[in-house]
Amino acid sequence: MLEVENLTLSVGDFHLRGVSFSVKGRDYLTVIGPTGAGKSVLLEAIAGFYPLSSGRIALEGRDITREPPERREMSIVYQDYMLFPHMSVFDNIAFGLKKRRLSRGEIEREVLEIAEELHIDHLLHRKPGTLSGGEQQRVALARALIVGPKVLLMDEPFSALDTKTREELRSLVRLVIGKHGTTVIHVTHDFEDVFALAKHVAVMRDGRIVQFGTPEEVFSRPGDEFIASFVGTNLLRGRVEERSDGLTAVRVGDVILYTADEAEGEATLSLRPEEIILAREPKECSAQNVVPVEVAEMERRGQLVWLSLVSDGLSFRAVVTPNAVELLKIRPGERFYAIFKAKALRVVK
Amino acid sequence: MERLSFRKVSIGLTLFFTAFLFLAVATLFFVPSPSEVVRSLRSAELLFSLRLSLLTSVTATLLVVLFGVPIGYSLSRFEFRGKSAVKSIIDLPMAFPELVLGLALLLLFGSTPVGRAAADIGVQVAFTKLGIVVAQFFTALPFAVRVIYTTFEGISRRYELVARSLGYSELETFIRVVLPMARGGLFASTIIAFARSMGAFGAVLILAGGTYMRTETLPITLYLNLSYGNLGMAITSGIVLVLVSFAAILLFEWLEGGRKVAGS
Numbered sequence: 182m183l184e185v186e187n188l189t190l191s192v193g194d195f196h197l198r199g200v201s202f203s204v205k206g207r208d209y210l211t212v213i214g215p216t217g218a219g220k221s222v223l224l225e226a227i228a229g230f231y232p233l234s235s236g237r238i239a240l241e242g243r244d245i246t247r248e249p250p251e252r253r254e255m256s257i258v259y260q261d262y263m264l265f266p267h268m269s270v271f272d273n274i275a276f277g278l279k280k281r282r283l284s285r286g287e288i289e290r291e292v293l294e295i296a297e298e299l300h301i302d303h304l305l306h307r308k309p310g311t312l313s314g315g316e317q318q319r320v321a322l323a324r325a326l327i328v329g330p331k332v333l334l335m336d337e338p339f340s341a342l343d344t345k346t347r348e349e350l351r352s353l354v355r356l357v358i359g360k361h362g363t364t365v366i367h368v369t370h371d372f373e374d375v376f377a378l379a380k381h382v383a384v385m386r387d388g389r390i391v392q393f394g395t396p397e398e399v400f401s402r403p404g405d406e407f408i409a410s411f412v413g414t415n416l417l418r419g420r421v422e423e424r425s426d427g428l429t430a431v432r433v434g435d436v437i438l439y440t441a442d443e444a445e446g447e448a449t450l451s452l453r454p455e456e457i458i459l460a461r462e463p464k465e466c467s468a469q470n471v472v473p474v475e476v477a478e479m480e481r482r483g484q485l486v487w488l489s490l491v492s493d494g495l496s497f498r499a500v501v502t503p504n505a506v507e508l509l510k511i512r513p514g515e516r517f518y519a520i521f522k523a524k525a526l527r528v529v530k
Numbered sequence: 531m532e533r534l535s536f537r538k539v540s541i542g543l544t545l546f547f548t549a550f551l552f553l554a555v556a557t558l559f560f561v562p563s564p565s566e567v568v569r570s571l572r573s574a575e576l577l578f579s580l581r582l583s584l585l586t587s588v589t590a591t592l593l594v595v596l597f598g599v600p601i602g603y604s605l606s607r608f609e610f611r612g613k614s615a616v617k618s619i620i621d622l623p624m625a626f627p628e629l630v631l632g633l634a635l636l637l638l639f640g641s642t643p644v645g646r647a648a649a650d651i652g653v654q655v656a657f658t659k660l661g662i663v664v665a666q667f668f669t670a671l672p673f674a675v676r677v678i679y680t681t682f683e684g685i686s687r688r689y690e691l692v693a694r695s696l697g698y699s700e701l702e703t704f705i706r707v708v709l710p711m712a713r714g715g716l717f718a719s720t721i722i723a724f725a726r727s728m729g730a731f732g733a734v735l736i737l738a739g740g741t742y743m744r745t746e747t748l749p750i751t752l753y754l755n756l757s758y759g760n761l762g763m764a765i766t767s768g769i770v771l772v773l774v775s776f777a778a779i780l781l782f783e784w785l786e787g788g789r790k791v792a793g794s
Contacts, residue, residue: 225691228691228694228695229694230691230694249694249699249700250691250694250695251694251695251696251697251698251699253695255695256695256696257691257692257695259688259692261686261688263686263688263689263692265689265693265707265710265711266711267710267711267713276693276696277696277697280696280697280698281697324692324696325695325696328696328697330695334695
């Protein structure tokens with residue numbers, strides 16, 4: 182639906198170097214990467230705010246590379262809301278509609294409808310400056326969604342909010358986006374956004390997309406060292422089998438894992454590599470998860486050794502000290518038991 | 531201890547300077563006798579120069595704002611070849627002696643092709659009332675552009691990007707979003723342009739000639755009468771200038787204050 186080909190441009194210190202990807206209708210793409218990777222510039226370039234040095238953007242098959250922002254049918258939501266301070270909440274939300282030939286009544290009806298969806302219908306007469314951060318961001322979302330954009334662009338939309346508000350807004354966004362069937366590109370540095378919302382993830386570094394895939398692919402099979410250390414955690418996907426004694430049993434591949442978190446149906450789990458201990462024998466211990474694994478690959482990086490471990494239909498990474506490698510004689514092809522606590526296995530979705 | 535004394539010295543200097551300034555302005559009001567001031571106020575010369583000053587300053591101010599807004603906006607938002615050179619040239623009259631600015635303008639509108647071309651289409655700048663406006667315009671423009679530029683710099687580009695993405699063109703965005711948000715800065719620049727125009731002396735004297743009852747603005751009335759030894763008239767025009775500037779500042783403070791309250 183949206184195709185980006187070989188996007189190249191420079192804005193001050195920020196660069197895009199041959200960025201290509203495509204998203205389908207109703208897709209939810211999150212873009213992650215370190216500061217200065219060019220994530221925001223990518224969003225603004227897609228919105229048409231910068232002339233490209235080279236490259237091509239097509240929306241629903243139509244080449245929009247040279248179209249000005251006002252003819253691209255994309256809306257943008259920023260971290261710092263960018264509500265027009267001289268207009269009421271109502272006028273902010275209605276702003277995009279006023280460009281269309283709609284009667285006053287129609288505009289009022291549509292504003293009220295979206296304001297109710299986002300629970301801001303009681304704030305319509307207020308000025309943006311008097312609202313809390315969470316309220317302001319909901320107004321910004323309403324303003325962006327009311328025009329029915331083909332693509333909604335969000336630049337770290339929850340970063341300025343406290344944890345609780347962020348959680349609330351995340352589930353509200355998931356609901357509203359789902360209802361409107363909006364295609365989203367969402368730049369974030371918060372992996373919770375990825376776990377909660379994303380269908381696809383693009384990892385950016387130095388103006389390039391270095392990996393593109395589903396969250397499970399990117400988090401459990403990172404393309405290179407940089408991505409591995411950036412994403413940090415393993416992502417496992419499984420099905421909840423049963424729940425007893427405060428533990429949830431999840432089948433991942435052919436292995437049953439136990440987590441202390443509650444879950445139902447399909448579950449996505451996060452397991453940090455440093456939480457995993459390796460042992461030759463499945464000894465008695467307090468950890469609930471003891472998984473027989475084979476070392477597929479190992480690689481020394483700085484003061485740590487990274488291991489790729491495989492089990493029945495399940496693969497993940499662990500990190501150990503060179504000392505442990507010596508002691509346990511860890512070599513590729515050797516068999517061990519990977520041991521980790523139920524608390525280390527977190528349900529993220 | 532050292533901090534405390536620095537604090538005391540700073541506050542002391544501030545109070546001393548304020549008192550000194552106040553004393554100087556008060557002298558202006560108390561030296562002449564009231565009857566003399568009233569007589570001067572009623573004189574045809576003073577009425578003429580007050581009216582001319584207000585008329586030319588208002589015209590110059592309108593032109594300054596009309597030109598200053600696009601200039602300030604393009605300096606703030608657009609990249610173009612020679613932008614830094616343009617910035618310094620526009621700022622130049624601020625550091626330039628007003629007299630030299632007047633001389634430069636006089637030469638330009640006098641004996642160059644530009645001046646002759648203007649004269650050919652009937653536009654006489656040198657030694658005319660139009661010359662007053664031109665001199666005031668060039669004196670005030672850099673100050674106004676400075677304020678307008680800073681105002682636009684203070685408005686995040688992202689507001690404009692949001693408006694563009696919602697279907698508004700560049701110009702519509704400027705009118706619907708940027709201008710309303712720049713309101714305070716535009717008021718400030720208007721007041722500054724007006725005050726600079728009212729007080730413009732050197733450039734006006736040289737370009738427009740400072741002719742009695744023809745191109746005589748308030749600062750020129752002050753100067754001419756002082757040189758004739760007509761102290762009452764000189765002081766009175768000084769008082770009127772101060773009052774007009776004061777009114778301008780009060781208006782500005784009032785509008786600024788109102789804006790802040792509304793915005794908070």
